[in-house]
Amino acid sequence: MKKxxxxxxxxxxxxxxxxxxxxxxxxxxxxxxxxxxxKNPFTPRGYVIVTDTGKYWLNSRFDNSTxxxxxxxxxxxxxxxxxxxxxxxNYTLYAFTDRNPLVYQYLIAFKNGRPxxxxxxxxxxxxxxxxxxxxxxxxxxxIPIEGFEFEPGCYYEFGFQRGLQARNGxxxxxxxxxxxxxxxxxxxxxxxxxxxxKDLEFQFMSSYWVNQDPQTGDYKYDFHLVPMRFSVQTYANxxxxxxxxxxxxxxxxxxxxxxxxxxxxxxxxVNDLILTIESLEKEAETTIxxxxxxxxxxxxxxxxxxxxxxxKKAQTTQTPSADLNTLRALLNEATDLxxxxxxxxxxEIGQYGKAxxxxxxxxxxxxxxxxxxDGQSVINEAVNNLKEAMTRLEASIVREDxxxxxxxxxxxxxxxxxxxxxxxxxxxxxxxxxSDEVFNTLQTAFGKxxxxxxxxxxxxSHDLKVQPKGKFExxxxxxxxxxxGTSHVYKVSDDLKTSQLISAxxxxxKIFSVDRTGLFSVAITITQMPPPxxxxxxxxxxxxxxxxxxxxxxxxxxxxxxxGAKDVxxxxxxxxxxxxxxxxxxxxxxxxxxxxxAGSPIYIIxxxxxxxxxxxxxxxxxxxxxxxxxDRT
Numbered sequence: 200m201k202k203x204x205x206x207x208x209x210x211x212x213x214x215x216x217x218x219x220x221x222x223x224x225x226x227x228x229x230x231x232x233x234x235x236x237x238k239n240p241f242t243p244r245g246y247v248i249v250t251d252t253g254k255y256w257l258n259s260r261f262d263n264s265t266x267x268x269x270x271x272x273x274x275x276x277x278x279x280x281x282x283x284x285x286x287x288x289n290y291t292l293y294a295f296t297d298r299n300p301l302v303y304q305y306l307i308a309f310k311n312g313r314p315x316x317x318x319x320x321x322x323x324x325x326x327x328x329x330x331x332x333x334x335x336x337x338x339x340x341x342i343p344i345e346g347f348e349f350e351p352g353c354y355y356e357f358g359f360q361r362g363l364q365a366r367n368g369x370x371x372x373x374x375x376x377x378x379x380x381x382x383x384x385x386x387x388x389x390x391x392x393x394x395x396x397k398d399l400e401f402q403f404m405s406s407y408w409v410n411q412d413p414q415t416g417d418y419k420y421d422f423h424l425v426p427m428r429f430s431v432q433t434y435a436n437x438x439x440x441x442x443x444x445x446x447x448x449x450x451x452x453x454x455x456x457x458x459x460x461x462x463x464x465x466x467x468x469v470n471d472l473i474l475t476i477e478s479l480e481k482e483a484e485t486t487i488x489x490x491x492x493x494x495x496x497x498x499x500x501x502x503x504x505x506x507x508x509x510x511k512k513a514q515t516t517q518t519p520s521a522d523l524n525t526l527r528a529l530l531n532e533a534t535d536l537x538x539x540x541x542x543x544x545x546x547e548i549g550q551y552g553k554a555x556x557x558x559x560x561x562x563x564x565x566x567x568x569x570x571x572x573d574g575q576s577v578i579n580e581a582v583n584n585l586k587e588a589m590t591r592l593e594a595s596i597v598r599e600d601x602x603x604x605x606x607x608x609x610x611x612x613x614x615x616x617x618x619x620x621x622x623x624x625x626x627x628x629x630x631x632x633x634s635d636e637v638f639n640t641l642q643t644a645f646g647k648x649x650x651x652x653x654x655x656x657x658x659x660s661h662d663l664k665v666q667p668k669g670k671f672e673x674x675x676x677x678x679x680x681x682x683x684g685t686s687h688v689y690k691v692s693d694d695l696k697t698s699q700l701i702s703a704x705x706x707x708x709k710i711f712s713v714d715r716t717g718l719f720s721v722a723i724t725i726t727q728m729p730p731p732x733x734x735x736x737x738x739x740x741x742x743x744x745x746x747x748x749x750x751x752x753x754x755x756x757x758x759x760x761x762x763g764a765k766d767v768x769x770x771x772x773x774x775x776x777x778x779x780x781x782x783x784x785x786x787x788x789x790x791x792x793x794x795x796x797a798g799s800p801i802y803i804i805x806x807x808x809x810x811x812x813x814x815x816x817x818x819x820x821x822x823x824x825x826x827x828x829x830d831r832t
Contacts, residue, residue: 240380241365243401244268244295246357246429247334247341248277251285254293254334257357257429260625261403263334267297270405270425272623272661279489282351282433292344293328294357298365299340300325305362305397306342309428310353311491312608312630321347352435352492354608356428362397372396403427405662423662426627432607434488435495440479443503447476447510463516467574472513474576475506491607512575526566526578529585533563540592552595559588604658611654612708615671621660629655637718640695645722652678652721653691666715673719674708681723691718 245268246257256276262269284290294306303325308315323343328334349355361371368383372393384393407422451473458464479502487495487502537559540551566581600617604626611628631638631653638653645651654675658665677686688709689697697720702711709721 239367239369240404241300241363241367241369241371242268242297243359243363243371243403243427244297245276245427247293247295248280248431249291249293250277250280254328256334257431259427259429260425261427261429263295268403270403270662272625272659276429277431279432279434280349282349282353282436289346289348292347292357293341294322294344294359295334296325296340296342296363296365298367300342300363301366301368302362302364302370303342305360306344307358307360307400308347309356309358309608310350312354312356312628313632314634318347321345349433350492351433352490352495354430354432354491356430356608358426358428359401360397361399361401362393363401370397371401401427425659425662432489432491435490435492437483437488437495437499439496439499440483440487440502443499444476444479444506447472447506450510450514451476464513465515467576468513468515471576471579472509475509479506522575523569523571523578526569526582526585529582530563530566533559533566533585533589536589536592537563546597548597550597551592555588555592555595559585559592562588609654610676610708611656612674613656613658613671614674615667616669619667619669619671620658620665623660624665625659627657627659629657631655637691637695641691641697641720644695644697645720650678650681650723652676654719656716656719658716670712670714672710672712674710675719675721677704677707677709678721678723686721686723689720689722691720693717 245259245261245263247254248257256263258274258276258278260270260272260274262271262273262275280290296303304319304322306319306322308318321344323345325340325342327339328341359371364370370381370384370393372381372384373379373396374381375388375392381389381393384390402424403426405423405425407420409420411417451469454464454469459466459469482502483499487498490498537556540556540559543550544553544556545551562581562584566585569578569581602613602615602617602620602622602624604613604615604624605611606626606628609628609630611626613626615624633639633642635653638651641653642649642651652675656673658667675688677683684704686704686709688700688702688711690700690713691697695718700711700713702709704710713719
């Protein structure tokens with residue numbers, strides 16, 4: 200009897216230990232496609248800036264006007280602002296989320312493509328704005344950003360990191376198996392995964408679709424991810440131009456009718472100076488103001504040089520003869536172009552437009568009749584009209600249509616023949632820096648004496664990452680400070696091996712032809728460029744992307760189902776090279792198991808209960824056997 204009690208007690212203790220040891224043996228994650236029970240995904244909505252005229256979403260390709268933020272692919276929101284408000288104070292920014300964030304310090308910013316250090320130091324505690332009717336009903340919780348100073352002529356981008364966590368515990372970190380977002384990281388493995396990924400930039404789930412295996416009946420989720428950045432550019436500081444033009448304006452104000460009548464100054468020269476100022480003023484307000492400050496300063500110096508020439512001529516006491524040299528040289532070029540075009544009119548490739556050819560002929564006839572007596576301003580106008588007519592005629596040539604994509608922050612430009620990519624393609628460029636592991640690996644490969652600029656270039660058609668179907672042209676700025684011809688372009692493969700590309704150099708850019716996007720490096724070496732070292736690194740599988748369609752409350756509708764590509768990528772931990780020339784690499788997400796791979800404790804509990812029952816049967820059998828033996832004796 201004692202032995203029976205001992206066996207039963209042991210089994211009960213085993214059962215108790217089973218409950219205790221399994222209490223934290225599995226994690227809760229939000230499974231893609233599910234909703235309700237407070238386990239919905241935690242979704243950032245975007246950034247809002249408070250200006251003198253109201254609150255505005257920063258420029259992005261996300262629609263924030265409804266209850267749920269959606270990737271639209273169409274730019275919207277404010278694009279340009281002055282560096283300061285009218286009273287000279289800084290702007291207040293807000294980062295919006297769809298629910299109250301418990302951990303909110305994971306916001307990031309970039310200035311001209313470079314990370315802004317210590318951006319989290321500007322953040323305040325989340326709250327609700329008193330007036331948010333113009334921001335969309337889903338813009339619930341605002342993280343204030345105060346004290347951040349914008350500088351003139353800079354391109355700013357703002358984003359979110361995965362370390363954000365809602366009060367329901369859901370983070371923006373994927374679970375180890377990629378089947379959901381981690382909720383309340385508890386186990387050592389989850390905590391390690393959270394710490395490892397919390398500083399990675401968050402990408403928006405723009406769409407998802409469900410597939411079912413016809414043989415097993417198992418469900419799988421596939422989804423897409425797109426970069427989630429919100430940008431604004433500050434107007435350039437035009438003080439260089441404003442101060443430089445004062446001498447010319449003061450001279451014009453000082454001129455009296457007697458100065459003209461007495462011949463002290465020539466009215467034609469003064470008119471040229473006035474027209475020059477007006478033209479340059481228009482250029483400053485419409486073009487220079489929207490440039491990055493470095494470019495704006497260079498162009499303002501050129502403007503002042505042109506103004507100084509006009510001012511010097513206006514201050515002369517003699518009436519100079521009009522300069523026809525520029526007009527005569529341009530007339531020769533225009534005449535040659537007209538003769539070429541008039542002999543090749545039509546709508547076939549390589550032919551010129553008839554209307555543009557006739558328009559150039561009219562400008563040639565007008566300019567040919569001018570003499571020195573017509574005045575310099577008339578001559579200059581004829582030169583400008585000729586240039587414009589020639590430009591229009593050259594643009595009328597029937598040729599293969601090109602898409603021009605330009606990234607303001609990095610200066611990268613892509614010229615892609617139409618048909619090689621979808622017409623709605625968008626280019627994203629990330630400039631890598633010393634804080635990136637990839638950049639440091641390449642720096643080591645090229646050697647410590649090398650100077651690098653590394654760009655990660657991607658193309659998206661709506662929310663699909665795409666690769667071109669043929670060759671196209673890329674233009675990448677040369678390395679800062681490099682002499683002409685000293686920098687070289689390298690293509691960087693997925694395993695970070697480099698190969699030099701044939702490139703030309705013009706206007707501060709390296710120009711080359713490629714048939715894929717990805718990592719590219721422009722490098723110079725102060726001494727001698729060593730051959731790039733072969734480096735080994737983990738190959739990564741592209742993440743894909745999903746649009747969240749849910750209310751900000753705990754019980755929300757399921758994600759918006761969107762049909763997408765059918766190719767499925769294996770588990771993200773598998774080291775395989777990225778597929779090239781594919782529109783996107785979706786991630787496969789099994790539906791049937793959302794708990795951690797350790798399995799549900801219910802099976803262990805049932806096993807323990809069976810052991811208890813088995814132990815009781817064995818003990819009873821042993822007691823009966825002993826009694827029979829005793830009865831025989």
